[in-house]
Amino acid sequence: MTPTHAMNVRPESMTGSQAGFGFRHCLMVVAVLLVWFAIVSPVQAEVTPQRAQALLQALDTDDFDAKAEAAQAIAASDAAQKTRWLEALLDGRLGRERRGERFYIITDDSGREWPIIDAITFEDAGTGSRRSVDAFRINNALRTQLQGLIASLSLDEGDEATRLDAAKRLIGEVDAQSVDAVAAQLDDEESSAVRAEIETALALYRVEQGDASALSTLRGNLDTRVRNSLSTIAASDAPIAAEAGETLAGIESKRAWYERGQTLFFGLSAGSVLVLAAIGLAITFGVMGVINMAHGELIMLGAYTTWMIQQLLPGQPGLALLLAIPGGFLVAAAFGILIERSVIRFLKGRPLETLLATFGISLILQQLVRTVFSPLNRRVASPDWLQGAWQINEALSLTLNRLGVLLFCLVVFAALWALMRYTRLGLEVRAVTQNRTMARSMGVRAARVDMLTFGLGAGVAGLAGVALSQITNVGPNLGQSYIVDSFLVVVFGGVGNLWGTLVAGMSLGVINQVLQPWVGAVLAKVIVLIGVILFIQKRPQGLFAPKGRTS
């Protein structure tokens, strides 16, 4: 027992059954009781049934002010049941026997006969009804006060998460009656996170009372309730209006920064989708000079692979998604190699014809999926660890699936880059890209490199499909919606340049997000498209032009 507890007890002594005693008597009684509690039960204080009865007795009044004081007294008492009582009171489920002295808590008030328990012992007390039990009524002021009291009570109990939750609920709920209790909680609290929330709640109360010095605590606080109260104060003619306005401006500018961060995140995640979709295209275009119009459909195949693996493993979306990563890669790569071996190989050196033929393949694949599966969209479930959002603070939250796609994109990019940089295949690919004839005369089997490159590009498209299945529905038209964008990314970034593709995809994603609030989603896209078209006029080789004679 800390000294502050004794202070808390003081209001209780003025009320209820003890109202008849003098103030001094009360203090003595309380002091004696406190000592006794401290001796009897050092951990969880218990009050005698008589004391509990007295506390509840005080609630039995028609005067709401007296009821408020009684509730305050309960909150400040050491009764182990107090939280339960206050919650029941808040729900209108705490009542008194009409012909008797017992108090009950109604556990279920839906029917005509209510199951009830004894309010003090929590023992089953059979059933009661409107006739036998008189539930205590509360008004709005009391309801607000009760919520504040319960919040501050839960500050005492439970683990850190519960206390933090309770402390957050306190913001804006502190009033003249509870301010001392809350301040007392602050001294008891050990967790700094909970302390910060309590301090905010107290500071907000003090600012509302006109205390300008408390404003410094609120500086940069992102809580909506703080912002609302401050803007009310700043708009009023209170003496601290100007200072509150200043603090508010600080908060607003901090919010604006976080909102920019949010936009950047959305842009980067949209960009990472573009990069994933475009990077396979960039490889095939760069190495073989081949425009693969069926690239979008390879993405779609990757997404459908994810869906199918999920159908095979019901109830395990996480495992299915992990299996879909190699699965999507292999399926799309197999289709890619098939396309290369059966069609593209015969159209060497005729890029426009290749474009048309691969477009034909894309139509066939689309229709194939429509016939085999269905023209309807399929929903791929997200595993738990990709659902929800990572709430960094009030103004900034990152959706986990988009964050996952962003990270996945970076991992795929890094893997591809390492492949190109450190493996024999990468070396040969780069050689063929730079000078096919020379590479062949040095003994590089260009046809084999073509096949593997195409398979690699297609496989990466499959990976893009796996990622896309987590943020959008899977349907036969999935690929079409990305193909124009991916081509723009490739052309914008510079053909056959991995870094160019990364920078181009990310910047297109961010530019699109930044434009969207001003002009709307569609017009933003149109502006980006026109912008890239104009950019290509200026720099036909893209952002990162290959050096030397290859251009």
Added chain:
Amino acid sequence: MSLATVFKRNSLLDERSTWITSVVLIVGMLAVVVLHALPPDHAWHLNDSVVSLLGKYLTYMLLALAVDLIWGYLGILSLGHGAFFALGGYAMGLYLTAQQAPLAPWQAVMAHFPVAALAVVLAPGLLALVFGWLAFRSRVTGVYFSIITQALTFALMLAFNRNEMGMGGSTGLTRFDELLGFSLSSEGMTVALFVASGVAVLLAFWGCKAITRSRLGRVCMATRDAEARVRFIGYRVEHVKLAVFVLSAMIAGIAGALYVPQVGIINPSTFAPLFSIEVVVWVALGGRATLYGALLGALVVNYLKTVLTGVMPDAWLFLLGGLFVVVTMFLPQGVAGLMAHLRRRREVTA
């Protein structure tokens, strides 16, 4: 020297394919008009909807001509010609809409037919001029050009889908009543539009033929085959390309304007990249750089589409996709090239 020889030597018609095509077109048109005029209970009678359908094919053939002119002779593969077609269509659509309800103030001039007719060629022409000037000046060629034309039509599709454009949003412009004071649903109008489309195809065919046989046409083909050399000889290649590109866009615009009253609707799906690329496969199937091949390809593919989408809709995309692959792999010169090949073999063996 007989009259026929003079005629053949000094005119466009000295190529066998050209006069055969002209004769087939004229005879076919006359046949349709005559069959339509037969009494309705006659076995060979063609009803209005068939004539409208044939009229639609004619506008597609006109569009295919426009694509062949720049792809076949100039080697520029435009994957955005549907955009020019749609722009011409929207110009006509605005005029037709204005016959019922007043347009927004900035579109009000389109209520006058001469203005609308001018817009049909000027709107696509101007877009092609600006776009082509930017592209050809910085020597954007080959697949790059194809991709940015595709992006162009895609961007226009998104833009025309917006209601704020004042072009009917995603529904487009529809429910037309009358053209030049005549009801669109009357029998005479159906035939008149069909004949107008036929005449337009014929004129465009002769016009394109004339261009390809002129010095301009020869420079075009030289550019297609060896652009750098033509440049070194001293031709301003970008001017040549720009002129032909703009002309081709205008032809596409006219095709669109003739298409809209016969079909009764124009909406943003005409801007869809798929439509533009379909046009390319018509030309590829018929045979590039022959003009009559484009006409043939457009007719055959669209007839197949009408039949198949009615009978077994699922098969259509398989067939279309298959066409792309088969034509590019086995028939690089299209049906026209195949026929020429067979004829040469017959001449050799004979």
